[in-house]
Amino acid sequence: MxxxxxxxxxxxPVHPEVIEVVHDAMINHFGNASSIHHLGRDSRRMMDNAKKVFADSIGAKPNEIVLTSGGTESDNTAIIETAFAREKEGKHIVTTVIEHHAVLKPMDYLEKLGFEITYLSVDKYGMIDLEVLKEALREDTILVSIMYGNNEVGSLSAIKSIGEIIVESVSTAYFHTDAVQAYGLESIDVKKESIDLLSTSSHKISGPKGIGFLYINEAIHLPSFMLGGEQEMKRRAGTENIPAIVGFQKAVEIAQLxxxxxxxxxxxxxxxxxxxxxxxxxxxxxxxxxxxxxxxxxxxxxxxxxxxxxxxxxxxxxxxxxxxxxxxxxxxxxxxxxxxxxxxxxxxxxxxxxxxxxxxxxxxxxxxxxxxxxxxxxxxxx
Ligand SMILES: Cc1ncc(COP(=O)(O)O)c(C=O)c1O
Incomplete structure (x- = not known):
């Protein structure tokens, strides 16, 4: 059958060309990217090249890319770390009822810690009402998290308009979008779309599992979700997975082409x-x-x-x-x-x-x- x-x-499934680069990196590029010797420098060079590809793919700068284990970690970091970093400025967050659980569960967690979450409803097409979003934004709104494209029904959010509404509002909210399903198929430009934080995941675009990135606008400082070493400019502790990173890079290059x-x-x-x-x-x-x-x-x-x-x-x-x-x-x-x-x-x-x-x-x-x-x-x- x-x-x-x-x-x-x-x-x-992983793209055959991705498998080749992962295989090669596992054999030939096993150095720890934090080591000073030539093997470490080699891994760092590969990682830096990959970050340039990731950054270019969304109109960002390489220093705005933080490597993570994928969509869930990127979403959790964006939401929970923003909440903790900004709680003195406000405790109000806006999201939608149709987000992935990697967004909804952190929202539940924050609600239990005393944050106030506004959940925007959607119409029969899976779209939020932009007027309702405008009304929901307040001076104490610190974060808006609205997905780029829905993983179940595929509806695309009006991301550019949402970005503009947030910029023009009384709030100073950061705009996070979960672009896990959209990345690789939609043309994303974080600057033109006023996006401050954006989550991606490699395994949705025929890259390896367990790798992704979180774009963090360089004007934003978020503490590391993981505690440990000083990797990723102190924004994500843990030894970087070079084979997965270069595999993801290859998947992104193929997706772009x-x-x-x-x-x-x-x-x-x-x-x-x-x-x-x-x-x-x-x-x-x-x-x-x-x-x-x-x-x-x-x-x-x-x-x-x-x-x-x-x-x-x-x-x-x-x-x-x-x-x-x-x-x-x-x-x-x-x-x-x-x-x-x-x-x-x-x-x-x-x-x-x-x-x-x-x-x-x-x-x-x-x-x-x-x-x-x-x-x-x-x-x-x-
Ligand atoms: C929209 C969306 N966000 C987040 C995730 C979680 O990503 P990951 O599996 O890389 O943790 C998924 C995966 O199903 C998804 O579709």
């Missing part, structure tokens, strides 16, 4: 999928914003079809897709994103699946996917 992967938003072609390709995958479902008169609707959305994610409500059952049958057909936001010990939790968009009583919450594309997706695999979707949704339909 053929096995085809359609869950790139969860994680992605192929961005436009992948965007067009993913668009044509979505169109084909939708067209064939329509041709076969499948009863479905797309969740999320129709235009302003990440190209690699498509979230579909198959009316009257349990997403859990569909996912299991698809798996038996060799197709890996996703339903709900998290899978804990085999249970699919109802998605907090779909609940926020449609209400917890909506059938969509139980009947939607996420399909996501990446480096190995082809039109042929899309055709197989749709054929199975048509067959299995017909079989499962109540």
């Amino acid at each position: 053929e096995r085809i992967y359609f869950d790139y938003a969860a994680t992605s 192929t961005k436009e072609s992948r965007r067009n390709e993913y668009d044509s995958f979505s169109h084909r999928l939708i067209q064939r479902l329509n041709d076969q008169k499948v009863d479905f609707e797309i969740n999320g914003h129709p235009d302003s959305r990440l190209k690699h994610i498509i979230n579909i409500w198959f009316k009257g079809v349990s997403s859990e059952k569909l996912l299991l049958l698809m798996d038996l057909s060799g197709l890996a897709i996703s339903a709900g936001s998290a899978c804990t010990a085999g249970n699919i939790d109802p998605s907090h994103v779909l609940i926020a968009m449609y209400g917890k009583e909506s059938q969509r919450v139980k009947e939607s699946v996420r399909i996501s594309f990446g480096i190995d997706t082809t039109m042929k695999s899309i055709d197989y996917l749709v054929t199975e979707l048509i067959k299995l949704t017909n079989k499962l339909k109540k």
Whole structure:
């Protein structure tokens, strides 16, 4: 049986060219980047080159890049360290109800410590109301954390407008955005979009797992989340993982070079999928914003079809897709994103699946996917 992967938003296979550079670095560049001898200097040079690539990819400077273990650590650092560093200026933070748990859980934590969190709701497209954001900003607002693109339904936030609203507001809030899903596919410019803090993760763009970066505007000083050595200009303690860093660099270089072609390709995958479902008169609707959305994610409500059952049958057909936001010990939790968009009583919450594309997706695999979707949704339909 053929096995085809359609869950790139969860994680992605490592690109063959990335594997090559990781392999080479593991053998030939094992020095500790803090060591003074030639092996240490070699690792530092490689790390500095990588940081230049990361910085250029978002319009930042290399000294504004802090290497982390990925999206979760970047989000946690941005949120918790901002709160601790600025609590004397204010204890109010603004975020949205559809953030990833790597943002929502730190918010819960801070709330228990006495911070006040305003959660902005979203409409049926997964978009916040910019007027409500304006009204939420106060003199004591120290941080706004709004994701660049949603990991479940793909809706893209109006990042530039949000940045402008924050700059023009009475607050001096830092603007953090979780760009874990958008990085590598969207054109991000932190200066033009007034972003102060931005989280990325390598494993979403066919780089190695356990590596990412947090962009921190050079005007901002945040203490290290990890306590220990003085790496990363005292902003992130711990010996740097050179093979993972250069692997991530390679993944970013490939993503930059192929961005436009992948965007067009993913668009044509979505169109084909939708067209064939329509041709076969499948009863479905797309969740999320129709235009302003990440190209690699498509979230579909198959009316009257349990997403859990569909996912299991698809798996038996060799197709890996996703339903709900998290899978804990085999249970699919109802998605907090779909609940926020449609209400917890909506059938969509139980009947939607996420399909996501990446480096190995082809039109042929899309055709197989749709054929199975048509067959299995017909079989499962109540
Ligand atoms: C939007 C978003 N933020 C954060 C994360 C966490 O990133 P990581 O797995 O690198 O810790 C993910 C991963 O699913 C994500 O999709």
